[in-house]
Amino acid sequence: MDALEVAELSFRYGRREALHRVSFRVQPGEFCALLGPNGAGKSTLFALLTRLFVARQGRIAVMGQDLQAAPRAALARMGVVFQQMTLDLDLSVARNLAYFGALHGLSRREAASRAGEVLERLDMAERAGEKARDLNGGHRRRLEIARALMHRPRLLLLDEPTVGLDARARAAITAHVHALAREDGIAVLWATHLVDEVAPADTVLILHQGRMLQRGRAQDIAPEHGLAAHFMALTEDAAA
Amino acid sequence: MSPYLRAMNAILAREALRFVTQRERFLAALVRPLVWLIVFAAGFRAALGLSIIPPYQTYITYEVYIIPGLVAMIQLFNAMQSALSLVYDREMGSMRLLLTAPLPRWWLLFCKLLAGVLVSILQVYAFLGIAYLYGIRLPPMGYVWVLPALLVSGLMLGAVGLFLASTIRQLENFAGVMNFVIFPVFFLSTALYPLWRMAESSTLLRDICAWNPFSHAVELIRFALYMRLNAEALGWVALTFGVFLALALWGFDPARGMMTRKAR
Structure with a gap:
């Protein structure tokens, strides 16, 4: 298919x-x-x-x-990464992922587990607690890709x-x-x-x-x- | 929990968190009505005599009269602020994230609307608390009764804001529209003067005030603060909510409305 x-x-x-x-x-x-x-x-x-x-x-x-x-x-x-940045800069990396997970119907526990997986996949696991505002441009993009993978x-x-x-x-x-x-x-x-x-x-x-x-x-x-x-x-x- | 409720929880929690972290926004929302209450209303107290009109059962000071209007003003400004942030989100792209979630668009927009109302209710209670300390004492149960009225009036004003956000293409245009909406809507209502006062100067102004849906929101809140239901006001507020929500949903429809016009 x-x-x-x-x-x-x-x-x-x-x-x-x-x-x-x-x-x-x-x-x-x-x-x-x-x-x-x-x-x-x-x-x-x-x-x-x-x-x-x-x-x-x-x-x-x-x-x-x-x-x-x-x-x-x-x-x-489908997962989407838009040309313009769509992160909530005032939220942490983990909260940005949790918010997106909820929009896609994931429970809090599922979202936390998936967030761990996708951050690991994008080599960002250690940044889960950081505010999105504190990330550099490359890491913000990687976070957006990680987020787009949350719902597999x-x-x-x-x-x-x-x-x-x-x-x-x-x-x-x-x-x-x-x-x-x-x-x-x-x-x-x-x-x-x-x-x-x-x-x-x-x-x-x-x-x-x-x-x-x-x-x-x-x-x-x-x-x-x-x-x-x-x-x-x-x-x-x-x-x- | 259903995906619908999960999304609603997330959107409400996100808005509440932003509200808590943005202290300047919170203070600005409180300063405006407090200036009206402490400076404007105190100055006009002597100039404006008010007769006994429902729901009041005795003579009241002008500060007491103006409270429901200021409560509605908080909700009006909050609704316009939410609409402004929607236009901003759309220009910046984060609105796209919301609109590509696998849920019906009407539900996502309704959740966004409800989140704005939640914030406005928090602002209103903070204002009523300060007014209480200033000496404006309302019936204790009125603080409870007013909650559903705030929900309905907030939804109505939020729907108007959502409609404006759906029709305005650029952020710059929104500032002008805010001026053309907020000031006429607020001044041509029963927020500052009762209808009979307005009729003394002009029957046309009185009629405009009587038709203004914002007046009905003010009266719904005024009656609820005294544990009374103003059914006529509730009907008009609900009708206005329905009309503007339908228009807003039309505007955000991907097959029509602002989304396709935006890209030109």
Whole structure:
């Protein structure tokens, strides 16, 4: 079963078409990088995938659950890390996780146990008592990823999660999420415009001006270290 | 416990915790009505004579008259503050976290609304406690009777705030709307003067005050403080709550309303 299935998805803001018949699938354990320049439609796609907007054309299904027909079942199977930080800075790391766990129906005991697990998974176990405000940018992001794993989703959506981070923090977060896909079988959709975050074995989706230009393994669509040039050429050609 | 109640508990506890930790917000909420009570009402005591009107059974001082209006004012400001924080949360992204929880959106928004009301009730009781120390003594059971009235009036004002939050795209626009909402709603009501006083200067103003749902919230609280139910006020407050909640839920509907407009 596909972890994520997007079929013929279109969306308009008034007359402006933001997405045009976008289709793709993400399998369990697959790390799928959604590449696109600014304004490509990535944020709109994420808003539709998380049901902040409702698609009027096309279909989205998460682990076989149609987002339109069974939104709660679909949302319960996905974890989301938004581009903007969504932590409560006045709460501790543990309380941020407990709050999210409760929103997903976890009891206090379950939430505490899961919080221990996900913090361990993201190498943050020793920070459970710290206030979110006291964490650096990289650790805040890691906490958001840990939080998105609290309800054990099968699909993880991350919208430009490394924006504003230094190179070291970016590399650490990219490595953590790749490990989640590889070792835990979680399907990952990672939106970015930074091609150096993509590993050769990752699937790449190139979105530009609301259209899906290409889909394939990074190592198949461009030679090693050639993805950036390929991406630039593809999006420039499409713009011309 | 059902997932619905777990989410409600979490949202209420989070708001209460924020309230306790944000001392400045708490103090600001108290200073405003206390200035009205101690400075404004004391100054107007001599200028304004009040006849015996229900629910009062004797002549009262202006400070006593103004208490329900100030209680409602606390709830009004709190509702607008909650709405402002919703607009802020939406701009900053944390609202998205709430709206992507696997629960019906109407329930999540209702919990958020209830959390704001809970905070306003805590503020009101702190204010009534200080007013008591200042010498404004209400019937002891009135402090209990007023609780359900505060819940209903808080829900009504919160729903108005939620509706405003659903229609306003940017934080900057909200400040202007607050001015256009808070001041007319407060001054064109029975918070500061009874209707018969207003009628002496203008029947039009009197009619506006009589129609203003905020007046009904004030009267509901006033009667409850004297252990009486003002059924008409309760009806209007409940109706206003229902209308604005429905409008707010429409505004937050992912297929319509503010969410899609926001992204343009």
